[in-house]
Amino acid sequence: MPSPMALPSPTRRNYSIFKKRSTSSLSSPQTAASYLSALSEADARRFRTQQAVPTETPAISLSSSVTSGSEDSVLHEKDAWSSLEVPLQPPTSEQVFTTVHSEFGHCTNQAYRKTSQYVPGTALNHVALEPSYYIVFTTYISYLILIVLGHVRDFFGKRFYPSSYQHLMEHDGYAPLNSDFDSFYTRRLKQRMNECFGQPVTGVAGRTIMLLDRYSTDYGLTQTFTGTRTRALNISSYNYLGFAAAKGGCADAVEESITRYGVTTGGSRLSGGSSDLHTQTEALVARFLGTEDALLSSMGFATNSAYIPALVGKGCLVISDELNHASIRFGVRLSGANVRMFPHNDMNALEALLREVISQGQPKTHRPWKKILIIVEGLYSMEGTIVDLPRLVELKQKYKFYLWVDEAHSIGALGPNGRGVVDYFGMDPAQIDILMGTFTKSFGAAGGYVAGSKALMDRLRVRGYLGAYSESMSPPVMMQIVSSMASIMGVAPPVLASSSPSTADVYTGPAPHALVPSWLTLDQNWVSSAYGTPDSPVAPLVMFNPGKMNMFHGLMKQYKTPIVTVVVAYPATSLVTSRVRFCVSASHTKDDIDTILRATDEIGDVLDLKHGLRKAERWTIDEVCERAVELVSA
Template identity: 35%
Template sequence: MAVKKLTSDLKQKLIQQSLHRKLKNSAAEADKPVASLNGSAIPDKFCRFDQHPGYTQMQIMNKGAEQLGVESPFFRVHEGLAGSTTTIEGRELVNFASYNYLNLSGHPEINQAACQAIEQYGTSVSASRIVSGERPIHRQLEQALANTYGVDDAVVFVSGHATNVSTLGYLFGAKDLIIHDEYIHNSSIVGAQLSGARRLAFPHNNLDALERLLQENRHQFERVIIVVEGLYSMDGDFPDLNRLVQLKQQYRVFLMVDEAHSFGVLGKTGKGLRETFNVAASDVDIWMGTLSKTLSGCGGYIAGESALVENLRYLAPGFLYSVGIPAPVAAAALKSLEIMAREPERVVRLRSISEYFIAKARKLKLNTGDSEGIAIIPVILGSSVKAATLSSALFKQGINVQPILYPAVPEKSARLRFFLSCEHTPEQVDTTLDKLAALL
């Protein structure tokens, strides 16, 4: 039996090495310069999508998974609400794969608010807001967000990803510097690239390294901004906001905090990173967040001083040239804010079940990395094959949790990523972690 197991392990290792070589070679081939070509001399790979490097990499990864007998965990269809439980393929499963942290998506009051907005405004505002898409519900939501943050104003974009892309892409330029945590979301990286500004990354949550970058580079640029997240969605940890504010003030730079996952989660009442650190909202220049997690909608927002918000409202391409968010989505987010303020016990329950989860995981000697144990908890497995295999095995046993695989994370950091809801129970956590430990 030992020989058989060794052979199986060796086979997986060899397949993984082969996949990595193929991916590396594919990327290297894509980076080769195009020779002077004309007419029929142009190779197929430059005019066919089935030979695009990205598609080629997908095919290699899918073939590798097929060879290992691993089912794809992606694009599974949820047949109803996705909270602490969900229904997929006609089966009810315990669900750890949704951002419905406070269990507000599907709340009867929120559904009713959305339906009323449909009755009054329809399903689309049918234009950019600056032209003729403005509705009262838009400004009501933005003022409610500003009041929640304790800042002058807020502006809502139709997409969370586009919020970061458009804000950074518009506000900064070739004479500026954008410094960000190495784990920052793709949307901020794309926004920085679009801006034309110089971009530097510092090691994750290493604020000493950030300060060294500021010491070495601040004087070479006009505007400089530090971009961090309030709660990192891969690792479930957060930065020291007090130190970030100190650095921002010392080096006279802007500070932007992406609260996509921290708003509604961190702090005694869910007001995010500033509530955790008791920092004045005005100490951060740009607060960014999304409507798709705790606020039960879709889209993103920027909150801050009037000059910032008015500038974006009139000139940021992602707002100016895009349709306004649908009124029912705005109504759902507005009602979510109301319920979140009215029922702070939801945040308390989320924290309680998160602490229960991470304590049990650590008792079972599972590697939870640097997670702070609130809403997002990874179990690091160190192998994409192992992560995908365990996700599939748990799915068959009634538990839905997504694997995070290479190249989304380094191979040694491949993991299962658990998103907690305030409605998860200790029994669901016990069942899940016991089954995971048994499979391991």
């Protein structure tokens, strides 16, 4: 296997052109039923001509690039692509799959499936391994060299090339808009690594993704597009359940909703922008979460930043996990409430803090707090850790505070029923005061929600800024939410909708037929299906050294099977804990994950990323891939 360092640079790669050969074409289906019928016929013909039936998508082979004249996204069954774009041997209709393109991988081996559920008694807290002194020292030395050289260049540049620095200096008595360090970091550090940030893509963010090839000749100041595109294995998107597909039941439902509702409601929820689809979607979300009511938001970030100030204000206290998302921090600042932070997921430190703030009361006056709100995330996307919810609820019962759980990354991706971190721990949703989440990850849509008691949601509809001032969620987005959520829950037949379900069935059972639009025809395979993913769909790999971020991103793209990764650095993380986030999706196959592991193994040797265990104690990459089921089960 060639060394990654020997692979050519993207700027020097000879970009080949896919040559498409014509095959017997299928008539364009107008409905999901006709599409599935045509697909079944094609699969049946393929099945008769093949000796063996594949158990999963074959491994991806070497990818080429396509010209700008090719389509951005995938997918006409009449065309023949490379295996990166479509599996060489897609599953047949007998295997109950309804897509044959690259946006969703196929895996019929039940051994590769795992139910995401907490096992009582097992250790939960993730202990972050401290880097060695060698890694810390070299990381700080790297930043020191970059900072010193950057200041030297600025010193001489402002004197010999003042026109280039005019926007950084005072102008007609005005101070610079940007602070010195922010400007310096952007120009002298981030700009040099721009190749691993903001990679432009086109098409669907599915199992694979199409990259727009580019290069820079001025150290990242500008980017030049080559006019070619490269299809790469996608391990960077939040498409945890594969619902970001351009074809299939969800896409058909969205298309139908546009013909019935249009593309926008033309107003806010309190000003003519509320439709029956909003009511049905909120009822379905509440049923999915096991709460009395739910409230939609057209933007996930704004869900936290707008609804937190509606709950707390002056005289209130917010206690926040130190690694909470920026939207939570922003919402707390807007509220005007006092804020205290506790170490990440450290429930002992939290209890000590609760004792202190309750006994001391408000600053200066020492009056009791009007209310105490603790805000945590269900799954921390930068660390891949899960909140210790059982312990947190124990503290809630003891110290009588309100609890807000942000499930942006955990909803749909955790729990045996996909209901998030509450479902993962097998707890009662009523024990959480406010459940917040987004639809941008697992559901392949946009926007967010808050859920809780009916009285609380009614208050937020009036008191929250979004209800009165923001555009309401658009009908196509809501239809994507309804169709994807219904596919996870399953939909009870109309005959059973009138029966009286038990308390457990209300939360974990299928959605009543009345909660989905009457015109929506769901595939029968959805009725009993439920998705399960590994405990955390996010796996971070800390880089530390700034130079390794760009190298890792570039070498992954230059691997024999191109792989696109997402690099996260300051200010999303601390300056010295930059990392790569691997976002695993249900659309990936076992072979896809093996490919990513092998690439990481090779590049890890080149960039000196393997620390902790001695080499003699590590499994070989072949052993890891072969014993994957054993590792997951353990």
